[in-house]
Amino acid sequence: MSAESGGLLFGIDVGGTKIGVCLGDTTGRVLASAARPTGREAEPAPTLEWVLEQLETFRRQHASGRPIAAAGAACPGPLSYAKGAFLDPPNMPRWHHFPIREFLSKRLGMAVTIMNDANASALAEWLWGAARGADTAVYLTMSTGMGAGLIVNGRLFEGPLGLAGEIGHIRLRDDGPVGFAKRGSVEGYLSGPGVVQVARAELLACEQAGESTALAEFVRDCGGLTSEHVCKAARAGDPAAGRVMQRCATELGRLLAILTDVLNPDVFVLGTIGSAHFDLWEPIARQTLDAEAISTAARHVQVRPTGLSDRSNQSALAAAWYSIRSDS
């Protein structure tokens, strides 16, 4: 794939907590951007009216007369690619079945590509980030949920129904924490809520053993735990938090080994919590990956943090780029 165009791109990043909008070019440069919070009660139509206003302002103020070549929206899954609509994204009840592609296409007067955010991020990493130029790469979201975007044979691979890369659903252990409504799943270990679940179990074990841990202080001072707390405590040398990281990152290594044996990728890119605390995740995951996967393929594959400076906006631009790629 390659994209050359004198035109600019509109990008829309739809999320459960905020919606972002940007103007950019085909090199992944963001020329203007804005975002505003959404929340569970946000209605799609008025929210998208704001999006359209912003895009019109960007076009007037920042496009310098260059045409808009394409528009794209990175959206939370699950999506119906056939209908260009949301299905039932768990954190966005008002958006269920909303036909975002048709709505935006009509109002913008151009085709709009919609893409789930894992795939859009994988494409952005492949175009402009840590997987640039790879034949085969996997982007792992490691965020509120855990999914993957796959680049295979130098192309985005979404699967016949757009369901490729649903790696959060793979069961790694018969026991273990619950994620994606499944016990011992990848999402149960390797999402923000997954890490918190493992930490809560560890905290309980500490309480029973009378061991003090910084995790208990976070619960007391902040009213709850986040994966950020766990990483912070592990970094500060808290043994219980260190055990949580060891457990979760070992499962990450097992997942990477499975994906290495199946796909023989050039690059894994760790998203969100995996990028923010790459130095905590990578050494443990790498050790397990090297022990578990075919050694030639394990030696070949790179594990990297994100290479994007503005992932949300650039993912939306990548979705836009996809509609003007040369091989479609």
Add this chain to the structure above:
Amino acid sequence: MSAESGGLLFGIDVGGTKIGVCLGDTTGRVLASAARPTGREAEPAPTLEWVLEQLETFRRQHASGRPIAAAGAACPGPLSYAKGAFLDPPNMPRWHHFPIREFLSKRLGMAVTIMNDANASALAEWLWGAARGADTAVYLTMSTGMGAGLIVNGRLFEGPLGLAGEIGHIRLRDDGPVGFAKRGSVEGYLSGPGVVQVARAELLACEQAGESTALAEFVRDCGGLTSEHVCKAARAGDPAAGRVMQRCATELGRLLAILTDVLNPDVFVLGTIGSAHFDLWEPIARQTLDAEAISTAARHVQVRPTGLSDRSNQSALAAAWYSIRSDS
């Protein structure tokens, strides 16, 4: 991909127990074929002299003056695609590092495509067999070893190093039988030797429990067990053999679920022992697949036996076809 050519194809199927050779066309029709046993001590050069003689005879007697458009060899892995050579196939010690591509290309006066046999079979199933026209399909060898060939986005996907589809190496259980030098691996459950290992453990349990089983009769009468014996006994209603099939086919279902969550395929094609006894494997594997994978993707994917009438020869023809496909 598509292949249209007035020319014919030479196919060579290299195996640890026999070598096959054929002349065919781009519709997968085999016009002439021959095979002869090899065995551990077979040397590559004299064996390939026989291959070249056969091909010359086929050309003279069966080509009716049509040109030979391409030649291909399906070979046991691991292969070096860069060097066009064998690496160290376990059952063929004399062929280690033999540069088969260069040897055949020089003597035939044409480019020869080499391909590992799992990939060649996947391509043949996609061109002419049970995965015909699929966007995304997985062929599982289920033979002496366990590997997969992947069709992704309507193209063969071999991976950057040719190591994609090494699914036999995935660990399904921390305990369990050994395959691919790894305990609890897919190959430990889902190859011929894997099924035999599970059966041997079951046989031991029967002996300890004083339970009679047809498996013991096979050992006594035939001096050992094969996966064929196990399937036969299960088909005849032997409870111990039934438990072996239940255990192995359940692990097959877990594997198919992992591959469904990663690849969202249209079709799985079960090779060799999975095809020969498809009615034993499929219902159990399907039940686990449906319980374990994302339901929309699980409902979508078909599980099928091979659709090829002459898999070995047609796989070799598919390797030849690959060099004249239109998208290369």
